Amino acid sequence: MxxxxxxxxxxxxxxxxxxxxxxxxxxxxxxxxxxxxxxxxxxxxxxxxxxxxxxxxxxxxxxxxxxxxxxxxxxxxxxxxSISEEECRDFIESMTTEMSEQDRLLPGGYVYLSDLLGRPDVLRQVGRVIARQYLDKQIDAVMTVATKGVPIAQSVSSYLNVPFVILRRDSKITEGSTVSVNYVSGSSERIEKMELSKRSLKRGSHVLVVDDFMKGGGTVNGMKSMIEEFESELVGITVFAEATFEGHRMIDEYTSLLKVDKVNALDKTIHVSAGNYLEKVFGNQ
Amino acid sequence: MxxxxxxxxxxxxxxxxxxxxxxxxxxxxxxxxxxxxxxxxxxxxxxxxxxxxxxxxxxxxxxxxxxxxxxxxxxxxxxxxSISEEECRDFIESMTTEMSEQDRLLPGGYVYLSDLLGRPDVLRQVGRVIARQYLDKQIDAVMTVATKGVPIAQSVSSYLNVPFVILRRDSKITEGSTVSVNYVSGSSERIEKMELSKRSLKRGSHVLVVDDFMKGGGTVNGMKSMIEEFESELVGITVFAEATFEGHRMIDEYTSLLKVDKVNALDKTIHVSAGNYLEKVFGNQ
The missing domain is CATH 1.10.10.10 (Winged helix-like DNA-binding domain superfamily/Winged helix DNA-binding domain)
Known part of the structure; x- marks a missing residue:
């Protein structure tokens, strides 16, 4: 018994x-x-x-x-x-390898990322890695812009357990009343417009901005303006990958997991290295 | 010792x-x-x-x-x-209550869903509920259309552990070469176009289609055409919510978690009930 x-x-x-x-x-x-x-x-x-x-x-x-x-x-x-430093380093290293594949280079120096950002195993790790940086910060919402930022925002939001909101370049009737901002697209220097549903964000929210790719920083800058329109506060900006940018970047304070250093359109090669994430989160070693 | x-x-x-x-x-x-x-x-x-x-x-x-x-x-x-029948029923019931809130009704009889589809707790359950229906099916990819279908596709894809692919109405340079299809938007009877990156789906894939909202079924029908273009096979169609539709619906075989029965623009009320999911998955009781 x-x-x-x-x-x-x-x-x-x-x-x-x-x-x-x-x-x-x-x-x-x-x-x-x-x-x-x-x-x-x-x-x-x-x-x-x-x-x-x-x-x-x-x-x-x-x-x-x-x-x-x-x-x-x-x-x-x-x-x-959270996620261990070792797992962060392993993940970022594996991404530099996958992103350096030759057939990812698109005309104009863009990099094809849709396959990676549609894979659940990659998105899980992206979410854990980004959320780790903001463990001790108050965050009320994750913000991104449609379409390719959405999977990143969703994964981060699931680990922080806060909602995410999506800015759109095309207004849709299913969003109700919206607030719009104009922004200068950094790489092409065109004026563009983004909108966010009025009811999607409360005044005074603490907002984390995430996106898939940053060149001149114009889109991210547009999101900053939107946060001001909603009388809210920017907590941080993290992008999956940044590209080397020759001109004056509109954003100086941001985190990137990966960095596309060199793109050679002639022999179609890309060189990708770790972004500033590891240094920002774990310090120089 | x-x-x-x-x-x-x-x-x-x-x-x-x-x-x-x-x-x-x-x-x-x-x-x-x-x-x-x-x-x-x-x-x-x-x-x-x-x-x-x-x-x-x-x-x-x-x-x-x-x-x-x-x-x-x-x-x-x-x-x-998987998820228990009880949890499925509880979740769908809680969604009917949340969706019946008066201030969700938008002009044209549309329903505001962006807040629900940006909440990690809701998306987790949506993913578990939808994945349950296809437990014993071979699925190689989940397909949806930008923007609002993306969170649903991502959540389902994480529970099935297969990638998801996103069709877009606007072509983007970051997608590389694309395949496009034309489709008739069921509710407005306009001809529209959707594109999918050529490299995002392998020939012969078994594809599950998901979306946030279905009225006439035109968008879903467009996704069916796209699956044919990729010489792939449709496994099933599941939408978060369907609306009652007066005309001839282009899709006859689908699953819906929720159904918007009645919309009264005068007093701004919506009536939402369970869709056909419970009956299809658990049978009549």
């Missing part, structure tokens, strides 16, 4: 640890109370506290993220997703 | 279960070999097999999904995400 009792306890702990892991991973940055877990698993709060201590240790050791635990009967746990 | 030994074994099992859960959740539909896990955790394959049996049971009991285990030393495990 003693044995069976132990077996049952052990089984229940395993079950709790597995379900708790899944539950926390799906609700980042959300405080889950001890009471909630105690009821979900019909277990004593003391057992739940022990479970959370085990989860916390594993999350830390495996570089999954930080499990903030608030002690006491009124306490709980909050999962902050 | 005996105790300490046991403690160590127990600690390692807890650690393995937590990390394994995370590892499997992030790699759906991917066979992970026993050998890989044995090396990752420096543990015997027999212990890993026991771990996987525990994870399998919990995933099943909690409606997280199916863990397919392949027995034997050369075996492994593959995680197929």
């Amino acid at each position: 003693q044995n069976r009792g132990n077996q049952k306890v052990k089984t229940r702990r395993s079950d709790r640890l597995i379900d708790m892991t899944r539950f926390l991973l799906e609700r980042p940055h959300t405080l889950i109370s001890l009471t909630y877990f105690a009821e979900r698993y019909e277990s004593a709060k003391s057992s739940i506290s022990e479970d959370l201590a085990i989860v916390k240790r594993t999350f830390k050791n495996r570089g999954i993220g930080i499990l903030e635990t608030i002690p006491g009967a009124a306490g709980g746990a909050r999962f902050i997703p | 005996q105790n300490r030994g046991n403690q160590k074994v127990k600690t390692r099992r807890s650690d393995r279960l937590i990390d394994m859960t995370r590892f499997l959740l992030e790699r759906p539909h991917t066979l992970i070999s026993l050998t890989y896990f044995a090396e990752r955790y420096e543990s015997a394959k027999s212990s890993i097999s026991e771990d996987l049996a525990i994870v399998k049971r919990t995933f099943k009991n909690r409606g997280i999904g199916i863990l397919e285990t392949i027995p034997g030393a050369a075996g492994g495990a593959r995680f197929i995400p």
